[in-house]
Amino acid sequence: MSDRYINELLLEYEKLRTNAEQQAKTRQIEVYKKIPRIKDIDASLRKIGLEIAKAVIKGNDDMKNLIEREKKVCTDLRVEKAELLTKHNFPADYMEPKYRCPDCQDTGYIGTEKCHCLKQRIIDKHYDQSNIRNILKKENFEMFVFDYYSPHKFNGEQISPRKNIEDIFKACIEFVNNFDTTSQNLFFYGDSGLGKTFLSNCIAKDLLDKGKLVIYQTSSSLIEILREAQFDNNDTGFKEKLEDVFDCELLIIDDLGTEYITDFSQMELFNLINKRLITQKKMIISTNLSLDNIFNTYSERITSRIFGNFTMFKFYGEDIRIKIAQEKRKKSK
Ligand SMILES: Nc1ncnc2c1ncn2[C@@H]1O[C@H](COP(=O)(O)OP(=O)(O)OP(=O)(O)O)[C@@H](O)[C@H]1O
Ligand SMILES: [Mg+2]
Incomplete structure (x- = not known):
């Protein structure tokens, strides 16, 4: 397999990913403007994520309980966010990046294995060159x-x-x-x-x-x-x-x-x-x-x-x- 073609394709994937993420950012700005409560929810979700990460690193005795508690709070916040979006006529996943391949999120890899989409793109590219x-x-x-x-x-x-x-x-x-x-x-x-x-x-x-x-x-x-x-x-x-x-x-x-x-x-x-x-x-x-x-x-x-x-x-x-x-x-x- 030619590295040159894989590198070319991975550059293309990077563009796709950046594009999907930029578009999600634009939709986020739109939503925050219309529903300010969602901005607070996102901030709380980020904060909880950080707290969990800190607890895991420190290895607190109370870590398991903390994670359980925070997980419950996160779920409630996510449900509230989804309900707010639907109430304002947005699809529940409106703020998520829309990747061409949901399986690898346009990275081309699942773990260390090439994603089926990248394998197919390599085949297509080789067909073109043949x-x-x-x-x-x-x-x-x-x-x-x-x-x-x-x-x-x-x-x-x-x-x-x-x-x-x-x-x-x-x-x-x-x-x-x-x-x-x-x-x-x-x-x-x-x-x-x-x-x-x-x-x-x-x-x-x-x-x-x-x-x-x-x-x-x-x-x-x-x-x-x-x-x-x-x-x-x-x-x-x-x-x-x-x-x-x-x-x-x-x-x-x-x-x-x-x-x-x-x-x-x-x-x-x-x-x-x-x-x-x-x-x-x-x-x-x-x-x-x-x-x-x-x-x-x-x-x-x-x-x-x-x-x-x-x-x-x-x-x-x-x-x-x-x-x-x-x-x-x-x-x-
Ligand atoms: N086994 C086969 N089944 C079906 N069609 C065949 C088969 N072998 C050859 N053909 C058809 O016969 C024609 C001649 O075959 P091909 O071009 O492969 O011959 P060649 O040996 O390469 O000839 P040349 O030496 O002139 O290049 C082509 O139209 C090809 O599609
Ligand atoms: Mg021939």
Whole structure:
């Protein structure tokens, strides 16, 4: 989880809290003006609170009795206050701060645990940063269709596309289930339209829902970001992007091999992959390139990192894009 995002959110929470408290103060002034007796009640309640605190610190013998007595007085005063408010057509809780989250009173924490509202805000923030918020509504584990993969042998492969994808699917489920303990990285390769991006999106959604920071970039947009970094770009949005590709919990590099390959792009890609491997931050890479082509396209420094540290999954079968287009055509007839 990125500390930067939590800090940003906690600042937002502080503003919410201050706002709620200021508004309560304004309502208090209004009430004191209309019902001066309530001002006296509040003063008495504060005084009693102080007396109880003093007694607790001193540890008087009579402390228990004093607290019992004062508690009774407090309850009577609170009842009187509520009755006065209602009599003057104010809701009984009119003077209380109205927090967005009553559970944590906009502090983001309940004790030392993150409140459910903060957890949800972190997830939302990560979804915003991921670059794939919308597509994940359609591409996720629940929407995965196995029928697109034939159960019959294909092009001399040892196992059918169906059995192959079932194995890959299982490995992906294990990857998300063991995400916190595994140091595995995944490499998806194979022809176009076989569900490589779809499956990486399934993983992304599952992990985003668990509060992880997952960033999706195509290799060309990734190289663009790394290139921009050379030009001292001070734009905060850009800095966040750059930081995220190095620090996020899962980086998905899609369409490796479609970027414009130069010495610069190779060096930057190597640096990124190497840094993430050293800091044990996980990655999924997918590509249309065959293993031979990967060797021919990339420097040995990159290929040895990939082959040494990624679990390789070959996708094969018939192009699902074409199947979907054929289904649509049939339906419209
Ligand atoms: N298992 C699946 N269930 C349902 N739809 C799928 C599945 N796999 C892929 N699709 C759909 O098929 C199309 C192609 O899939 P995808 O984009 O993942 O292929 P790809 O292997 O990444 O192709 P490319 O190499 O061209 O990037 C997409 O529209 C995707 O939504
Ligand atoms: Mg793809």
